[in-house]
Amino acid sequence: MRHGAPFPGRLPKLLLVFAVSANAHAHTAMEGSNHFTGGILHPLMTPAHMLILLALGVALGQHVPLRVAVLLRVFAPFAAIALALTATGGIPLHPAALAIIALVAGAVVAIGRPLAPLAHGALFAAGAVAIGLDSGVETGGAATVITTLLGTWISLLLFLYAIAYYASLAAERKRKWLDIALRVAGSWIAAISLLMLAFALRK
């Protein structure tokens, strides 16, 4: 794989398998599988989370070669810690936090310049913590909570990687219009986040 990524190139297609299997096995008898599927689908069902994943994924993928180290070394552990914290009663997250992180990530994409490694890592850590803390499971026993959170964690990593992978394919083409399209998408994400921030502050 040209990207030097640790995941196989076809891995993003696994998302389709998950999506299909969610329907196919919705009534499976396997204990806990519904919670796992629910966890997998959670980021998809939460537009604010998808917005952050989209912005972070494009921010990661728009500068080739694709470097997934930040995904594995920063996003994955921070998301795991934040998800685990929700099981212990959780830490309250201000609704504006998600909007602010999406705004910053969207602006980074729109500007189109690579961030310094430390700032890059901090952005991904903040995104992971915010999404994680906002993904708590409100009901169910320990097995339900763990299965659901595990599904969410795997899903977050897969979605983020898939978005970054496809963004990097666009960036790899070195076509000006593709680069611009990514930056326009970043500006739209930033605009949506700004409105979200206003809504959050109004409440």
Added chain:
Amino acid sequence: MTASAHTESGTIGGFVSGFRHPLTGLDHIVAMVAVGLWGAYLGAPAMWLLPVIFPVVMALGGGLGVLGVPLPAVEKCIALSGVILGLAVAFAARPPLWVSAVIVGFFAIFHGHAHGTELPEAANAMTYAVGFVIATGLLHLSGIALGLLVRWPWGRMVVRTGGVAIAIIGFGFLFGIFKA
């Protein structure tokens, strides 16, 4: 599942409401299209920079409207945006990039403020914002697509005539001939 169904409805309703909002006022539509037309006339990088700037600054204005921060003469400035941007297209004005960015950004605040103030209370905030920004962006892209006709001599005439029409509509709103 019943609860989810209600959420779905609210989610979709918010998106539809947000998507429709920029498309319901002629004064807004002509200004958004004019941004794309002018950008196409100016060529790269303005062609892409202006539609990148406009949604972000408009959302900033929208946020001010949502928060209830007052701005003076909002409707007049929206009408004026049609006049100025329309004339810029009609006369094929080519100011420095920063000047066009400031003009577009200035008017974007007023467009956003009007939308933010008129936001329905019941709308799903997240999907409303998504629909609102996508509709605005698509209007810009439509303007750019039309503006790309400038590569042909007859296309330049079409685009500049479009600019004249936009300016006339802007004047119509400015002097109360058309109602916002």
